[in-house]
Structures are given as structure tokens and as C-alpha cells.
Amino acid sequence: EQIRKGNFEHFMQKKIHEQPDSLTMTMRGRLIRGREQKAKGILLGGLKDHLKTIRRSRRILFIGCGTSYNAALAARPVVEELSGIPVTMEIASDLLDRQGPIYREDTAIFVSQSGETADTLQALEYAKSNGALCVGITNTVGSAIARGTHCGIHLNAGCEIGVASTKAYTSQIAVIVMLALALGDDSLSTQQRRNAIMDDLYNLPSKVRDVLKLDKHMKELAALLMDEQSLLVFGRGYNYATALECALKVKQVSLMHAEGIVAGDMKHGPLALVDETIPIIVIATRDACLNKQQSVRQQLKARKGRLIVMCTEGDAEFMCPDRRCRIIEVPKVQDCLQPIINIVPLQLLAYHLTVFRGFNVDQPRNLAKSVTTQ
Numbered sequence: 001e002q003i004r005k006g007n008f009e010h011f012m013q014k015k016i017h018e019q020p021d022s023l024t025m026t027m028r029g030r031l032i033r034g035r036e037q038k039a040k041g042i043l044l045g046g047l048k049d050h051l052k053t054i055r056r057s058r059r060i061l062f063i064g065c066g067t068s069y070n071a072a073l074a075a076r077p078v079v080e081e082l083s084g085i086p087v088t089m090e091i092a093s094d095l096l097d098r099q100g101p102i103y104r105e106d107t108a109i110f111v112s113q114s115g116e117t118a119d120t121l122q123a124l125e126y127a128k129s130n131g132a133l134c135v136g137i138t139n140t141v142g143s144a145i146a147r148g149t150h151c152g153i154h155l156n157a158g159c160e161i162g163v164a165s166t167k168a169y170t171s172q173i174a175v176i177v178m179l180a181l182a183l184g185d186d187s188l189s190t191q192q193r194r195n196a197i198m199d200d201l202y203n204l205p206s207k208v209r210d211v212l213k214l215d216k217h218m219k220e221l222a223a224l225l226m227d228e229q230s231l232l233v234f235g236r237g238y239n240y241a242t243a244l245e246c247a248l249k250v251k252q253v254s255l256m257h258a259e260g261i262v263a264g265d266m267k268h269g270p271l272a273l274v275d276e277t278i279p280i281i282v283i284a285t286r287d288a289c290l291n292k293q294q295s296v297r298q299q300l301k302a303r304k305g306r307l308i309v310m311c312t313e314g315d316a317e318f319m320c321p322d323r324r325c326r327i328i329e330v331p332k333v334q335d336c337l338q339p340i341i342n343i344v345p346l347q348l349l350a351y352h353l354t355v356f357r358g359f360n361v362d363q364p365r366n367l368a369k370s371v372t373t374q
């Protein structure tokens with residue numbers, strides 16, 4: 001069933017719509033419920049002998065390419081928050097180019113859907129030879145990265161067929177959030193926060209099902225944007241990665257230029273691009289950064305920006321008082337899980353844009369699902 005298109009036109013479309021199920025599979029047996037269906041804990045069998053070592057590490061490095069890198073970036077803040085360990089991000093090829101320092105006291109976490117990406121694999125050999133504890137997060141049992149790491153977590157998201165990664169992205173974030181919960185589970189002070197995240201993890205598949213109902217809305221938006229040259233996407237905090245991943249998806253499949261921008265850096269360059277012609281997506285769902293994103297929206301509006309605002313359900317009026325921007329309203333979940341919800345409509349946007357522009361959704365030109373050469 002996984003490798004058939006069923007009622008869908010393309011694999012990418014099918015995999016986007018499969019996400020409630022793939023997330024359920026990713027969490028099965030790992031998210032432990034106690035009495036009255038209350039959150040109890042996280043069980044990550046593949047890490048059980050190594051959690052203590054990871055907790056003691058001086059630094060955690062996330063290493064990956066493309067969408068896998070973005071997934072780790074999305075989950076980085078909650079790993080820092082719950083583990084208290086500094087986290088650095090590495091694009092595998094850049095780490096190798098620099099021969100960046102890695103130590104025995106480091107935990108290096110390799111994120112890869114296929115488990116076969118050459119750059120990530122070579123970075124793994126490099127980190128291993130420097131003595132770091134190496135953890136794999138892959139979707140492919142028996143893959144080179146799964147075999148080469150000391151321990152790991154499988155996504156169990158089911159196979160992905162189209163070149164563009166969709167369901168692996170949301171499962172990667174869910175897995176890394178579970179890792180953060182497991183790393184922090186000896187801390188009493190974060191107990192409430194951890195319980196709230198676990199409760200929302202439990203409800204995540206049904207929230208993703210809700211957000212998939214935006215399909216028609218995203219198709220209409222794609223019809224409006226299909227002839228554009230360029231798209232800007234502003235995010236920050238938990239949703240900086242959402243901006244990068246939306247731009248990556250749009251570029252990768254619809255072949256439209258798109259740029260993901262960390263909104264806090266807007267004044268240092270990107271603002272110069274803003275005029276009444278270029279469409280801009282502003283991700284402004286409720287979290288600690290909401291007021292800052294509201295001010296970004298106002299500044300973009302003051303420069304006549306053509307805004308599409310992604311906000312929390314019920315916030316449309318607040319985020320767009322003059323009703324002169326397009327709105328994508330999404331359900332609210334705990335801030336660290338919001339990137340999982342927020343990316344879904346943007347995946348749909350990239351998908352519909354590609355179909356309208358007449359390009360090959362599942363096999364974009366010049367790209368491969370798994371890049372096994374350097």
C-alpha cells in the first residue's frame with residue numbers, strides 16, 4: 001500500500017496526507033500513557049544504554065542535509081531547553097569542508113531520512129574518528145548511517161517515494177522532541193512542561209488531520225501565486241526552520257525561487273526586497289515571539305508588502321486588522337510541536353504550485369531522493 005498512489009495523483013500528495021498515520025507510527029510504543037490517559041514518559045529503546053552518556057555530554061551536534069537539517073533546526077530549541085546542553089547545527093558538507101572540531105565529550109546526532117546520504121555518512125566517519133558518541137535518526141532500518149552509529153532512533157514513518165521529503169520531516173521533529181523529553185526526564189522543574197508536550201504529542205495526529213483540511217485553501221493560494229518569480233518566507237524561533245523548509249520545498253518541486261528568512265535579521269538586508277509585488281509569507285503563530293512577529297508584519301505592511309500570514313486559529317483579526325492580507329489559520333499546539341502543524345499547509349502549497357506550474361512533482365529536475373555521491 002505504501003508504494004501505491006491509491007486515490008492520489010502523486011506520491012508527494014499521498015505522503016503529505018499520510019502524516020497523521022506516519023506520526024502515529026513514529027510515536028507508537030514510545031509515548032507512554034499512565035492512568036486516565038495522562039502523559040507518563042518516553043521510551044526510546046534504541047538509546048536506553050546511552051541516555052546517561054548523552055546527558056553528560058558537553059555539547060550536542062545535529063548533522064544533516066536538506067530537509068533533515070531543517071527538522072533538527074526546528075527541534076533544537078526544545079533540546080536546549082529540556083537538556084540544558086548547548087546544541088550546535090551542522091550542514092554535513094560544511095562540517096567536512098571546515099573539518100570543524102569535534103571531541104570525545106560531544107554527542108553527534110546524524111539525521112537522515114535515507115540513512116545513505118554521502119555527506120552525512122562521511123561526517124559520521126569523521127565524528128567517530130574524533131571519539132564522539134554517534135547517534136543516528138534515520139527512516140531506513142539497516143541503512144549505512146543506522147549501521148555506522150553507536151545507537152539511534154528509527155522514524156518508522158514508512159517509505160517515502162517522491163524526491164521531496166514530507167512525512168519524514170514531521171516524524172524527524174517528533175523524534176527529536178521525544179529525545180529532548182527523554183533527556184530531561186530526571187528534572188522535576190520541567191515536569192509540567194514535559195507533561196504538556198507529551199499530551200500534545202498524543203493529540204498531534206488528529207491536529208495534523210485538521211490542518212490537512214486546508215488543502216482547498218492552499219490550492220487557491222497556489223493558483224494566485226503560480227506565476228510569481230519569487231517568494232519570501234519569514235519565521236523566527238521555533239518557526240525559523242518552518243520558513244527554511246517551506247522555501248526549500250517550493251524551490252525543490254515548484255522550481256520557483258523562494259527564500260526562508262529569520263525574521264530577526266530582516267532589517268539587515270531582506271527588507272530591501274520588499275515592495276508591492278513580491279509575495280511574503282509571515283509565520284506568526286502564538287508563541288513567545290508573537291509580538292515580535294506582529295511588529296515584523298507591521299513593518300512589511302508599511303512597505304506595501306503582499307502578505308500571507310500564518311496565524312493561530314482565532315487570531316486572524318489581530319494579525320490582519322485591515323483584512324488586507326491572506327490568512328492561513330492553524331490549530332495551536334505546544335510551541336515546540338507547532339513546526340509540525342505549520343509545515344503541513346506549506347507542503348500543500350508547494351505541491352499545488354508545482355502541479356499548476358506543470359512540473360514533475362515526484363522527480364524534480366536535477367535532484368535525487370538520496371544523494372550518495374559527494
Ligand code: G6P
Pocket residue numbers: 065066067068111112113114115116117120163164165367368369370371
Ligand atoms: C536529497 C533530497 C532531499 C533530502 C536530502 C537529505 O538532497 O533531495 O529531499 O532532504 O537529500 O536526505 P536524507 O536522506 O539524508 O534525509
